[in-house]
Amino acid sequence: xxxxxxxxxxxxxxxxxxxxxxxxxxxxxxxxxxxxxxxxxxxxxxxxxxxxxxxxxxxxxxxxxxxxxxxxxxxxxxxxxxxxxxxxxxxxxxxxxxxxxxxxxxxxxxxxxxxx
Amino acid sequence: xxxxxxxxxxxxxxxxxxxxxxxxxxxxxxxxxxxxxxxxxxxxxxxxxxxxxxxxxxxxxxxxxxxxxxxxxxxxxxxxxxxxxxxxxxxxxxxxxxxxxxxxxxxxxxxxxxxxxxxxxxxxxxxxxxxxxxxxxxxxxxxxxxxxxxxxxxxxxxxxxxxxxxxxxxxx
Numbered sequence: 001x002x003x004x005x006x007x008x009x010x011x012x013x014x015x016x017x018x019x020x021x022x023x024x025x026x027x028x029x030x031x032x033x034x035x036x037x038x039x040x041x042x043x044x045x046x047x048x049x050x051x052x053x054x055x056x057x058x059x060x061x062x063x064x065x066x067x068x069x070x071x072x073x074x075x076x077x078x079x080x081x082x083x084x085x086x087x088x089x090x091x092x093x094x095x096x097x098x099x100x101x102x103x104x105x106x107x108x109x110x111x112x113x114x115x116x
Numbered sequence: 117x118x119x120x121x122x123x124x125x126x127x128x129x130x131x132x133x134x135x136x137x138x139x140x141x142x143x144x145x146x147x148x149x150x151x152x153x154x155x156x157x158x159x160x161x162x163x164x165x166x167x168x169x170x171x172x173x174x175x176x177x178x179x180x181x182x183x184x185x186x187x188x189x190x191x192x193x194x195x196x197x198x199x200x201x202x203x204x205x206x207x208x209x210x211x212x213x214x215x216x217x218x219x220x221x222x223x224x225x226x227x228x229x230x231x232x233x234x235x236x237x238x239x240x241x242x243x244x245x246x247x248x249x250x251x252x253x254x255x256x257x258x259x260x261x262x263x264x265x266x267x268x269x270x271x272x273x274x275x276x277x278x279x280x281x282x283x284x285x286x287x288x
Contacts, residue, residue: 003173010172017209029235080148084248091252096259 132174133265139167143251147244158222161215168208197257204250207243214240 142160149157172179182190182198190198216223217236223229255262 006173006176007169010169013205014209017206018213021210021213025235025239077148081144084144084147087248088252088255091249092256092259095253095256 128174129265130269132171133269135167135170135174136262139164139171142167143247147248155221158215158219161212162222165212193257200250200253200257204247204254207246207250211240211243211247214243 142164146157146161146164179201182194186195186198214236217230218240219228219230
């Protein structure tokens with residue numbers, strides 16, 4: 001019961017934040033359209049069914065033709081994941097290293113004072 | 117501390133560690149939608165909601181405690197940590213909502229199809245990059261806990277196992 005209540009609280013907060021974000025976004029979009037910063041929603045013209053099918057066939061053919069190899073995919077995935085991990089590592093090092101140095105120097109000065 | 121309470125704390129710390137590792141791995145996979153395929157990207161991202169729920173439930177007492185004490189006396193780092201966690205939650209929500217809006221696989225499969233412009237797509241990219249930075253800061257603030265817990269529950273048991281096997285091999 002306790003867990004269900006907590007889950008509901010989290011989902012409620014999630015819903016509230018999501019609702020606020022969507023409201024803010026639609027408000028900003030309406031404002032931008034009325035001011036003339038962006039165009040309104042585009043009216044899509046219907047494409048004849050036969051052409052649509054042909055386009056779909058073309059794209060599926062292209063997809064199967066230009067399918068990259070598994071090795072290439074893995075290499076790219078490792079590189080881009082490495083990039084993300086690197087960004088996080090830089091942040092971690094830039095915070096943890098100065099903090100631990102400051103802690104060490106504080107400890108050293110405390111030991112010196114205590115020694116005297 | 118009684119042994120039962122101690123056991124409870126240990127198992128909670130262990131589950132915290134494994135949930136966090138799982139969330140981190142899933143996050144890294146979902147950060148590359150072009151390579152992990154859109155279907156995997158979207159369904160894995162949706163499953164992250166469960167992961168985040170478990171993460172929040174495990175840390176529930178801390179959240180309640182700091183929320184109560186936030187306006188009173190509180191350490192600087194704890195306050196920063198709390199604000200950062202809220203930013204991460206808001207940005208994570210934005211990432212999730214924008215992802216649902218531009219979904220091409222999961223939402224249509226559930227019978228929902230939002231016809232929207234590419235504004236949400238840009239917002240999705242921006243919030244994903246912001247989550248990466250916020251997650252880096254979150255990791256940095258919890259670095260001591262991460263190192264000590266990984267050492268205690270992963271590195272040390274593995275080393276103990278290796279050395280015990282070597283000793284047994286040497287005796288035999």
